[in-house]
Amino acid sequence: MPLTDIAIRNAKPRDKQYKLADSGGLYLLITPPGGKLWRLKFRVSGRERKLAIGSYPEIGLSEARKRRDEARESLAMGKDPAREKQRDKIRARLQAENTFAGIAAEYCEKRKRDGHKAWAPATAVRSEYLVGLLNKSIGHMPISEIEPADVLAAIRKVEAKGNLESARRMQQLASAVFRHAVATARLASDPTRDLRGALTAPKVTHYAAITDPKGVGDLLRAIDGYEGQGITKFALQLAPHVFVRPGELRHAEWAEIDFEATVWAIPASRTKMRRVHHVPLSRQAVELLQQVHAITGPSGYVFPSLRTRLRPMSENTLNAGLRRLGYASDEMTAHGFRAMASTLLNESGKWSPDAIERALAHGESNKVRAAYHRGAHWNERVDMAQWWSDHLDMLRDGAEILPFQRKPAQG
Template identity: 70%
Template sequence: MALTDVAIRSAKPRAKPYKVGDSLGLFLLITPAGGKLWRFKYRIHGKEKTLAVGVYPEVGLADARRRRDEARQLLLDGKDPGVEKRRAKVRAQMEASNTFSTIATEFCQKRKRDGQKRWAPATATRSEYLLSLLNGSIGRMPIAEIEPIDVLAAVQRIESEGKLESARRTLQLAGAVFRYAVATARIRSDPTRDLKGALTSPSVTHYGAILDPSRVGELLRAIEGYDGQPISKLAMQIAPHVFVRPGELRHATWEDVDFDNALWTIPAAKTKMRKDHLVPLSRQALTLLKQLHGLTGPKGYLFPSMRTRARPMSDNTINAGLRRLGYSTDEMTAHGFRATASTLLNESGKWHPDAIERALAHGESDKVRAAYHRGAHWNERVAMAQWWSDYLDTLRRASKA
């Protein structure tokens, strides 16, 4: 006879456990302590087994029968309900441990050692920081449970603080983490894929740069009169001659500099394009580097931090020096030395545009063309480096009038 709620409530404990049957293999196990446990008895592959389906009254009669029916359906599909229950438990535990922050950390570690595509140190630091902004919102959530609205709310908090570019980049990075989770079979789809256009687009801003030759001369004279830290001054003096990216300058080490061959090799790991970049050094650049060598050589960073030689100088050091000299962010920045060189070298009409682009370490989409021009313009780049330094000297020495 099938059980009823009245019969279940009336069942009293005995000295030993006993069963009260329902139907189709479902029964209630009454323990001496008064516990009432739902069990489902079934047979598979010739073996009789018992599946725990809940505890009364948390699981009522109707729910117990529903769970029994689900187990019976698994049997019809040739699956063992007990095995499937254990799998579901393991899967739930894995999903609970696979939080967004856990997967994000794993993703960042992968990108930092990802061959030619690996992040530069500065990119890794920035990306890890931006992803950490999500720790308080979706960071502890199992990644499989995160929905588009959760991500949107998280990045909109950043946007509401006026950090439009940070919000945009954080959403991009979150999408990369979700796609990594898809690729590693942790989730089925990326919840950020339908969020394009949801954030306010930041205004495009360009790095402040001085492009007028006479004003470049004024800048060089101002740097020459800088009375701050000697290492900071040398950084500002060297930057115009080599016009590399600020991060590449900051992370340069003495092992990268070959004085005998007047060559600075920036390893692929330190470049934006993930390719070795060779910088020919003019006589002026070599002179400045030798002065710097007396302060920070012979090992480690060319421009170490003021606090410890184990880290490079701050990414704000050159910009802070320029501000101290009276140049606003709109007028001149550390990155602006590249725009200055690019503009004036092109305007001189003396150098092939490809040689200038190669000196700036800009990427070349055509791999065959890139391989050809890397070698074809080397001699021109060496000559151009010396001409450029001589030209800077001419501008620096020019009358302030």
């Protein structure tokens, strides 16, 4: 006889569990503690199986019968309802795990240890910060449910603050995360592909740099007269001679400096092109490094943080030093030493453009050509490094250049 709501409500627990049958294999299991659990008994290939439907009163009689009928429809189609339920649980768990935040974290970890393509530490920090901004809006969402409008709304919050470059980078990172999900069979396609052109393009700006000879001489004399922290002064003095990227200079370690061979080998993990960059050291560069070695050597960072030798100099230190000397951010930057060298070395006409490009560690798309240039231009680069340092000394000491007049510090 089919069950009724009154019979279910009046069912009392006993010393042992017992069943109240409904129909079509559905029954209610009454447990000694008083639990009332819906179960469905069925057969698959002659073997008896059971399906847990839920508990009463959370699932009422009519809902239990509805789920019984759905399970029997699955049986009619040759499916095992119990196994389908297990699969649904797995799919739900995977969907919960495969949130944007989870897959983004997985992608970031992959990029940090991605062989020669691995992110530099600074890039990793910046990228994880921007992913964190995305996570505030879409991090909790299953990646398969995210639509273009969701991503755009998250990025617009950053764009609205005028951070156009950050917004552009966020869109690139979001797309990379989605493509990673596609590649790992957790998503059908990248929803950001339709967002191209949706953001305001940031204005391309170049790092401010002094590139006229007289201005260079003024700057070098200003640096020699720097009255701030001694380590900062040494870094500012070395920067024009080696003209590496500021991050590479700040993270320099004594283990990378070979005084005997007069070479600084920057490891691939810290270079933009993800390959070892050898920097020939001029006599002047070696002398500066020897002075620093007496202070911060023989191990660890060449230019450590003022607070702890376990960390490198802050990324703002060099630019702050230039501001202290009176150079505004639109006049000279730490990155500007590279443009200074590139401009004056090319204008000298003494060195091949390829040797200058290699010295700047710019990328070469042709791998065979890149390998050739590494070897073919080394001797020229060694000569160029010494000529450049001598030229900087001449600009600093040149009789035709008036003594430097210190600018007042801004702010």
